[in-house]
Amino acid sequence: MEKQLLLSGKKVTVSFMINGDWQTAIYQVDLDIHRDEVVALVGESGSGKSTFATAVMGLHKANQSKVTGSITLADQELIGLSNLEMAKLRGEKVGMIFQDPLAALNPLMRIGDQIKEAMAMRDVYQPSEYKQRVLELLDQVGIVNPARTARQFPHQLSGGMRQRIMIALAIANNPDLIIADEPTTALDVTIQAQILDLIKRIQEKKHAGVLLITHDLGVVAEVADTVAVMYAGQLVEKAPVAELFAHPKHPYTRSLLKSNPSIEQEQDDLYVIPGTVPALAEMDHHKDLFLQRVPWMQELADQPIADELVEVAPQHFVRGEAWRTFEFPEEQVQ
Numbered sequence: 001m002e003k004q005l006l007l008s009g010k011k012v013t014v015s016f017m018i019n020g021d022w023q024t025a026i027y028q029v030d031l032d033i034h035r036d037e038v039v040a041l042v043g044e045s046g047s048g049k050s051t052f053a054t055a056v057m058g059l060h061k062a063n064q065s066k067v068t069g070s071i072t073l074a075d076q077e078l079i080g081l082s083n084l085e086m087a088k089l090r091g092e093k094v095g096m097i098f099q100d101p102l103a104a105l106n107p108l109m110r111i112g113d114q115i116k117e118a119m120a121m122r123d124v125y126q127p128s129e130y131k132q133r134v135l136e137l138l139d140q141v142g143i144v145n146p147a148r149t150a151r152q153f154p155h156q157l158s159g160g161m162r163q164r165i166m167i168a169l170a171i172a173n174n175p176d177l178i179i180a181d182e183p184t185t186a187l188d189v190t191i192q193a194q195i196l197d198l199i200k201r202i203q204e205k206k207h208a209g210v211l212l213i214t215h216d217l218g219v220v221a222e223v224a225d226t227v228a229v230m231y232a233g234q235l236v237e238k239a240p241v242a243e244l245f246a247h248p249k250h251p252y253t254r255s256l257l258k259s260n261p262s263i264e265q266e267q268d269d270l271y272v273i274p275g276t277v278p279a280l281a282e283m284d285h286h287k288d289l290f291l292q293r294v295p296w297m298q299e300l301a302d303q304p305i306a307d308e309l310v311e312v313a314p315q316h317f318v319r320g321e322a323w324r325t326f327e328f329p330e331e332q333v334q
């Protein structure tokens with residue numbers, strides 16, 4: 001059965017006013033998320049992953065940023081909604097889990113009251129029901145003593161507990177879509193696995209769609225259904241997870257996989273991608289920007305490419321043509 005389309009981003013472009021100029025941080029990103037689907041958005045720092053998520057959440061300030069294209073959530077266009085309309089939607093339909101729960105939680109408010117406040121935005125429970133609902137939510141996210149934790153303040157909890165509280169807040173109103181921006185990066189490895197497992201279980205139980213932002217390909221392999229790879233503000237490849245790991249195409253995706261310790265275990269020396277993501281002012285989005293970092297493909301680096309990705313296998317999309325000839329130096333026939 002076809003999965004129901006929840007979020008649809010079409011040609012999403014975000015520019016920021018920086019030193020008096022508009023500079024494009026993400027360019028023409030097409031990305032869909034369906035019910036029951038975990039879409040992982042991956043790429044190096046500065047590739048624009050968070051900028052896409054914040055555009056979906058309507059969090060870019062109107063006087064300092066420009067968002068164009070279309071973002072629909074259950075057929076409702078989000079671009080152009082007022083701050084008030086967006087705030088309502090965020091409370092009801094989209095839940096957000098951030099990397100740093102301490103920064104996202106109110107330090108002066110008891111955990112129970114914060115969750116109650118998130119639910120009260122929706123006003124669906126009788127006052128007497130809130131307490132019970134808070135305890136249920138804390139139990140759902142694996143808090144062992146919900147009544148005790150509800151009375152505590154964020155600083156009294158461990159990092160893993162705080163991330164569980166963030167998840168409780170994100171799902172307090174049963175959102176259709178959950179956006180998790182590097183949700184496990186700040187945690188140590190054993191806790192990371194527990195939190196990922198929790199997000200996955202909640203997603204399955206609620207049949208939610210999840211946008212998972214991460215630079216960790218091990219995390220992607222574990223929980224994603226679909227992977228979208230961003231480089232320098234452009235989407236360069238997207239595919240079902242097994243297909244992407246088995247048949248990566250774009251030179252950037254292949255370089256990322258080759259440089260990842262958890263994926264390329266048989267490698268003796270880890271590959272290091274030469275160079276860095278260019279500054280926003282230096283991004284010409286009509287070119288394949290990653291090729292600047294491939295010294296042996298400089299001729300192609302200067303050629304214009306189409307904005308649209310091409311479907312090279314079922315549900316497997318790639319931008320540009322460089323993937324057809326790209327080889328790592330050790331693969332090249334002398």
Ligand SMILES: Nc1ncnc2c1ncn2[C@@H]1O[C@H](COP(=O)(O)OP(=O)(O)OP(=O)(O)O)[C@@H](O)[C@H]1O
Binds near residue numbers: 017025045050215280
């Ligand atoms: N509010 C802003 N004003 C100006 N520039 C911004 C703003 N937000 C993001 N940028 C720029 O947009 C680009 C993309 O940033 P973004 O945070 O989306 O990348 P990312 O892939 O999420 O990186 P990270 O993994 O480090 O979070 C960067 O060059 C960043 O400096």
